[in-house]
Amino acid sequence: MTAHSLTQIPAQQLPVTSPLEDLSLLLAADMRSVNEVIMARMVSEVPMIPQLAGYLIAAGGKRMRPLMTLACAKLFVDEIGRAYGLAAAVEFIHTATLLHDDVVDESDQRRGQASANEIFGNQASVLVGDFLFSRAFELMVEGGSLEVLRILSRASAIIAEGEVLQLSLQNSLSTTLAQYERVIAAKTAALFAAACMVGPVIMGQGDELCRALYQYGHHVGMAFQIADDVLDYDSTTSDLGKSIGDDFKEGKITAPVIFAYQSAQENNDVEALDFWRKTIERREFEDASDLPHAHDLMVKSGALNHTMELAQDHVRRARAALDICPPSNLKSILLDLAEFSVSRRK
Amino acid sequence: MTAHSLTQIPAQQLPVTSPLEDLSLLLAADMRSVNEVIMARMVSEVPMIPQLAGYLIAAGGKRMRPLMTLACAKLFVDEIGRAYGLAAAVEFIHTATLLHDDVVDESDQRRGQASANEIFGNQASVLVGDFLFSRAFELMVEGGSLEVLRILSRASAIIAEGEVLQLSLQNSLSTTLAQYERVIAAKTAALFAAACMVGPVIMGQGDELCRALYQYGHHVGMAFQIADDVLDYDSTTSDLGKSIGDDFKEGKITAPVIFAYQSAQENNDVEALDFWRKTIERREFEDASDLPHAHDLMVKSGALNHTMELAQDHVRRARAALDICPPSNLKSILLDLAEFSVSRRK
Numbered sequence A, B: 001m002t003a004h005s006l007t008q009i010p011a012q013q014l015p016v017t018s019p020l021e022d023l024s025l026l027l028a029a030d031m032r033s034v035n036e037v038i039m040a041r042m043v044s045e046v047p048m049i050p051q052l053a054g055y056l057i058a059a060g061g062k063r064m065r066p067l068m069t070l071a072c073a074k075l076f077v078d079e080i081g082r083a084y085g086l087a088a089a090v091e092f093i094h095t096a097t098l099l100h101d102d103v104v105d106e107s108d109q110r111r112g113q114a115s116a117n118e119i120f121g122n123q124a125s126v127l128v129g130d131f132l133f134s135r136a137f138e139l140m141v142e143g144g145s146l147e148v149l150r151i152l153s154r155a156s157a158i159i160a161e162g163e164v165l166q167l168s169l170q171n172s173l174s175t176t177l178a179q180y181e182r183v184i185a186a187k188t189a190a191l192f193a194a195a196c197m198v199g200p201v202i203m204g205q206g207d208e209l210c211r212a213l214y215q216y217g218h219h220v221g222m223a224f225q226i227a228d229d230v231l232d233y234d235s236t237t238s239d240l241g242k243s244i245g246d247d248f249k250e251g252k253i254t255a256p257v258i259f260a261y262q263s264a265q266e267n268n269d270v271e272a273l274d275f276w277r278k279t280i281e282r283r284e285f286e287d288a289s290d291l292p293h294a295h296d297l298m299v300k301s302g303a304l305n306h307t308m309e310l311a312q313d314h315v316r317r318a319r320a321a322l323d324i325c326p327p328s329n330l331k332s333i334l335l336d337l338a339e340f341s342v343s344r345r346k
Helices: A019-026 A026-041 A048-057 A065-075 A083-106 A117-118 A122-142 A146-168 A177-202 A206-231 A246-250 A255-266 A272-283 A290-300 A301-325 A329-340 B017-025 B028-040 B048-057 B064-074 B081-105 B116-118 B124-143 B146-169 B178-203 B205-230 B246-250 B257-264 B270-281 B288-302 B305-322 B327-341
Strands: none
Touching: A019 A065, A019 A329, A026 A048, A026 A065, A026 A083, A026 A122, A048 A083, A048 A117, A048 A122, A048 B146, A065 A083, A065 A177, A065 A206, A065 A329, A083 A117, A083 A122, A083 A146, A083 A177, A083 B124, A083 B246, A117 A246, A117 B081, A122 A146, A122 B081, A122 B124, A122 B146, A146 A177, A146 B048, A177 A206, A177 A255, A206 A255, A206 A301, A206 A329, A246 A290, A246 B064, A246 B178, A255 A272, A255 A290, A255 A301, A255 B288, A272 B205, A290 A301, A301 A329, A301 B017, B017 B028, B017 B064, B028 B048, B028 B081, B048 B081, B048 B116, B048 B124, B048 B305, B064 B081, B064 B178, B064 B327, B081 B116, B081 B124, B081 B178, B116 B124, B124 B146, B146 B178, B146 B270, B178 B205, B178 B257, B205 B257, B205 B305, B246 B288, B246 B327, B257 B270, B257 B305, B270 B288, B288 B305, B305 B327
16 A cells, blocks of 8 residues: 555545545434534633634534544434533543643644644643533533543543653654554544443443444544554645644654654665654754655655554454444444544545 | 731741641641552653652642641541542642643742743643643542532633633733632632532531531632732742742732722822833833832732732631531631631742
8 A cells, every 4th residue: 555545535426425424414413412512511701711612623623533422322222312411521622632732742733724822822722621621521420420430531641641651752763663552542542442432331331342342442543643643744635734744843753753764774774864863853954855855765665554554454453343233324334434544634 | 917917937936837737747647548649640651740740749739738628528527538539639630730830821930949841841741730630530530429520520620711711811900809809719719619528528418518618618719819919929038939920920910919000090100000001911021120119019009908808808708617517626727727828838
């Protein structure tokens, strides 16, 4: 597979919809209720809170995680009203981590527009993140399930741990693939896994099913993040909705860098080794050609292919986790969603 | 009362101890268990987390809030093991808000030493704050009381709201006393109130008692914050453990500023009005004489006295809230603690 296999479904193939759109259609009525909860609970007498939260929550987010919560609940029971508050809580936790991430990463773009911290300032982003995080817990408390609270408070701690680990590995080319996988399992896959698991949990399903959906969410999250890390170097992409090359500029160690650097070491490619040390480790950039050069090294060394194979492995494992579920339209969409998680997306 | 009445108990009067020290002594065995929980739950495989959290948690914090949780539990029942995890959770929430506050305030000092964000960076402070916040919820979930979770998740949302409100009022001399009180009720008193209330709640006490302890905590928190806001201008203080003049430099609107500005308006004191607009609104500082001049205006206008009267009113209301509790040594200390909350402290 080449980096080109990542390209979006061409427009002429319409009306083919993405599995995420299929999920949105199938769960439209449920999702309307979730959106009502989201809007109602963003409200605050402090105007800056709904302004800032609304900016991000309305900013073209695909609601992927709350849709997965709803879908994983609806696999077993049709009436899933009990999951609405949870799905909103999942979106609030996700939004809170985005707000704090953008402060941490000093990002100026998110979903193709100026990031909240660029407009409202880092201070407001930190505090509104805290507010949304607290609101998420209030929503879960109202849901009344200590098991759900346990799963999502644990996931939240793991997310923060993963972000700190990522920070402490930044600019370090000695980072191993295992360390990278640990970071993304924590910072990204933990919330996907928890979002999927709380669906069957709140519907009172048994342990085995709940664990299977946890595995499904985990592997979708891993695949999603690995593909995202490829896209940061895919300079042909214009519709990613985030700044291309952010990871590179910050010296964030992702799979493409690990594989490219490993290849340079194996081939004793002095020029490539120097390039990676200069850019990733020392953050010394010459000019606008650095990013295309990084991309070029990644293509030639097979690093991007290796990375996508890693992502595809998680796609396979996500799909396998659903074996336990009886066939249904919803299951088919979730199977497709696993594939979709590695395709280009805003 | 003058600003001088704030001075610390002189050393020659030893062995007179502060109510906080009395509480520490009386609850020493319980507090040891709480500290064990705190240390055990700060642990992470990511070394930066215990390093940073430990820096702040071990940094001379008086554990005022968890001590109050224990005390308010022990007013009714001697065996308060069920409150240990909660007390640790309260300290974690407090520490998380400190970490985020220092990022927001761009502080370089906390408790008399370099603030965590100065040493570890803003990024780590944001993320470790998130980690501690999540850990707090994990601890509460283990405690198993949805009522406790409700109280503390509500308090957390209110704290964040208060901080955002404070941010949006910064540099605005039209801020009213009512708005100021709303800010401090949220950013400071809400956690004191919740910390006190969850003690009797976890011990299964009735609503009336729980509400009374909530009121006690609320008014102690209000008094504590108002006195703290006076100390930021009290330039004779050297042992405050925070940077004097921080609020002034940031243009934070606190009671001393509100009263001093109000007095300048009433007396049409053009020089004073200009001074406040220049410094607080426009953050234009001439030299090192600005802070002493602000202090001078606050003393002469009676603003510091007014502010301390406001604090004392909350002390009285905190004490009155304890009327419902039967006499005990612990109750006496809590009554003294209300007074102590407005005295000088590290």
